[in-house]
Amino acid sequence: MIRTGQEYKDSLSTDRAIWVNGERVKDVTTHPMFAPIVDIRARIHDMAHEQATREVMSYIDDTTGQRNSVANKLPLTVQDWHDKRSAIDAVLDEARGVVTRVGDETVGEMWSLFDGQDVLDEVDPRFSANIRRHIDRAVREDPFHVSANTDPKGDRSLRPQDQDPDMLLHVVRETDSGIVVRGAKYETAAAYANQAFTKPTIANWGDSELSDYAVGFILDMNAPGLKYICRTGFAGRAPADDYPLSNRVDEVDTLVIFDDVEIPWEDVLFYRHTRAATFIRSTLHRYSALPFTYRNLRLADLMIGAALWNVKQTGLERQQAVQEKLAQLACYREGINAHLTAAIAMGTTSPGGLLMPEQSLLYTGRVLATTQLPAMMHLARELCGGQICITPDAASFANPETAPWLEKYYSINDGWVADDRRRLLAFARDLLNSDYAGHRLTFQLFAQSPPFAHLAAVYRNFDWEGPLQMVRSAAGLSDRVAGGATR
Ligand SMILES: Cc1cc2nc3c(=O)[nH]c(=O)nc-3n(C[C@H](O)[C@H](O)[C@H](O)COP(=O)(O)OP(=O)(O)OC[C@H]3O[C@@H](n4cnc5c(N)ncnc54)[C@H](O)[C@@H]3O)c2cc1C
Structure with missing residues (x-):
């Protein structure tokens, strides 16, 4: 199923707490600093329906017979990647500039975790079922998906526990229906997106196998307790005739505050196990x-x-x-x-x-x-x-x-x-x-x-290994010399 641009706009709750330039934003779809990029995101949905661009932006799923977005399709063949490149070209032609955080570049982060299902299974088999379901949901429901990694982090010479613990996103308690998290993340496009794959930033877990900071989940951006504090947009600052890209393709970045946000268990992808967090950090961008x-x-x-x-x-x-x-x-x-x-x-x-x-x-x-x-x-x-x-x-x-x-x-x-x-x-x-x-x-x-x-x-x-063996041979090194690089 592919959504229309209007359905995407309607999915952005007007209850979201969004600020930009000190101003509370009542409707992110019409605010002058957001409207141009929201319109581009809406156009991407509409392009999947329109005659001229439908074939490049969408495909018919063999099993369901439904039309889905090329961007969200799991890549199974070389042709899938060529199709994805063509769809990006169509979007960038339409935008007449470069837009990156519009979904196709972020959805692939979930595919990396699809590859890590055995790691998730070690923690809890429910979690690997959750990633499969979310990937399937992305294909079927066409959400606008973004990426949340970077916390404010505070003083890096201290452990998070030894400073304000909220400098890194962490779990504060469990409930019957999920976990409650607290902290903040920098996320481009968050204020006008539907969901974010939220996971720890690059971290040194030391010897700890378990940590409240090792948590990954799919965040519903309409969830209560979220606050979006955006950097000032470029749109509207100066005339579009003089600054055409600023006014057309600015993707507004946001500090997303998690003020005790409950994440349902079905959206949790890993929790407490640092091995899962380490896995996702080392493979995160293998597709994206x-x-x-x-x-x-x-x-x-x-x-x-x-x-x-x-x-x-x-x-x-x-x-x-x-x-x-x-x-x-x-x-x-x-x-x-x-x-x-x-x-x-x-x-x-x-x-x-x-x-x-x-x-x-x-x-x-x-x-x-x-x-x-x-x-x-x-x-x-x-x-x-x-x-x-x-x-x-x-x-x-x-x-x-x-x-x-x-x-x-x-x-x-x-x-x-x-x-x-x-x-x-x-x-x-x-x-x-x-x-x-x-x-x-x-x-x-x-x-x-x-x-x-x-x-x-x-x-x-x-x-x-290739260069090592070449030099082993060229220099006449003995077999006693060990190969491989230190990882
Ligand atoms: C325009 C923009 C959009 C962004 N959008 C997103 C987004 O959508 N989602 C998201 O999660 N994040 C986003 N980010 C955040 C981005 O991921 C971080 O800026 C980046 O990871 C670096 O983190 P930092 O800014 O906290 O820098 P710091 O961690 O303070 O690092 C600053 C510098 O210190 C040095 N340094 C730090 N640690 C090490 C180390 N371990 N080894 C070697 N050198 C080191 C490096 O030179 C590094 O560049 C965005 C950033 C920008 C600028």
């Missing part, structure tokens, strides 16, 4: 890193397009030095493309029987995409020239007193009139230079855990 990294590819395309249009306008594209810089952007783009394409083509069967992208290629691709992004943004900025930050705003192009001057200095030839040049420069500014652009860069840096965790994933998944 692909749609996340794919967003960098789209960013690269937007940077290439902005830079190339600019040098075409100004007649600089024939300069060899300019072509070399464009080629560097293309190498970045195709580097990501190659990693993701190969990770899909060389995918392996996961412990749960899913088609898992080849992990070493996927995680090295994520490192390539995120570590090179600042340099690539700077290169694109350089190609666009300083005019992206010194060009007057649309209002000055419209003001009769200043318009003739701007008309004169921003018209390049018959093909490039001032208004098109202004639009291109405004777009490039919002992509590369604005407050929103900086935020997007930071999102790609941190939203799927910080860089050290990306490298740790590479370390855990690269096949170190």
Whole structure:
């Protein structure tokens, strides 16, 4: 079953306690800072129904005969991943910018736990039944699913028990119907999502087998006791003509407060066992890193397009030095493309029987995409020239007193009139230079855990044995020397 955009909007309770910029938000679907991104999320639902996009966004389930969303489908074949890429392309084309936390990038975190059912069974077989049911529910009911990992954490040199215990989300008591949790999490899109896979952040559990902080569950975002304190949105801060992306595709991040929130047992995925928490942290992104990294590819395309249009306008594209810089952007783009394409083509069967992208290629691709992004943004900025930050705003192009001057200095030839040049420069500014652009860069840096965790994933998944054996042979080392890398 796929929902309509209106059904999605109706599912967001108006009783939610949401604040932004110090203001209590009465209706997240109409508030000017949320409405643009809520509308995009609603469009994603509607696109699954509409003739033009239905086939790329949805599929008919063989067993139920129902139409479901491609994004929520469990990946079983290489084709499933190609279909997912096509659906992301359709969404990003529609958004005319990059939106990441819209569901397809987060739902895969649950598939990692599907692969860890034996670990859950060790704790309590009810928990593995819960993850199967939730994955099935995601397929059948089409909820908007997000991700909750990061707590405020407080003083890292202290154990959570030795400071305000709420610095990390923890269980405060059990009830007949579930567990009661307390704490806070940072979550992009939380205020307008339906559910979040909530689990511990990266933690050192030491020797503890059991901990009240080792808890994972699916959170119903309409649950009583939740408070959403959002960072100020970019939409509406400045005119859309001057900041088109800020006004169209900002995904509002939120500090979600859990003020004693009851989680029903049927939504609990693991509880108290640190082994389950360690498992999920080490495998969390084995699927979701692909749609996340794919967003960098789209960013690269937007940077290439902005830079190339600019040098075409100004007649600089024939300069060899300019072509070399464009080629560097293309190498970045195709580097990501190659990693993701190969990770899909060389995918392996996961412990749960899913088609898992080849992990070493996927995680090295994520490192390539995120570590090179600042340099690539700077290169694109350089190609666009300083005019992206010194060009007057649309209002000055419209003001009769200043318009003739701007008309004169921003018209390049018959093909490039001032208004098109202004639009291109405004777009490039919002992509590369604005407050929103900086935020997007930071999102790609941190939203799927910080860089050290990306490298740790590479370390855990690269096949170190190959180089070791090569050097064993080339250097003539004896068989006494032990192989393998320390994990
Ligand atoms: C735009 C944005 C959106 C986000 N959306 C979400 C979301 O939807 N859901 C969610 O759960 N989280 C989200 N986050 C939070 C994100 O996961 C965290 O910012 C990230 O995990 C880093 O945690 P921190 O900010 O607390 O930094 P800290 O833990 O304070 O770390 C800061 C830096 O200290 C260093 N450091 C810390 N610990 C170690 C270590 N063990 N080893 C080596 N170096 C270390 C690293 O350089 C690290 O980058 C988002 C963050 C941003 C910026």
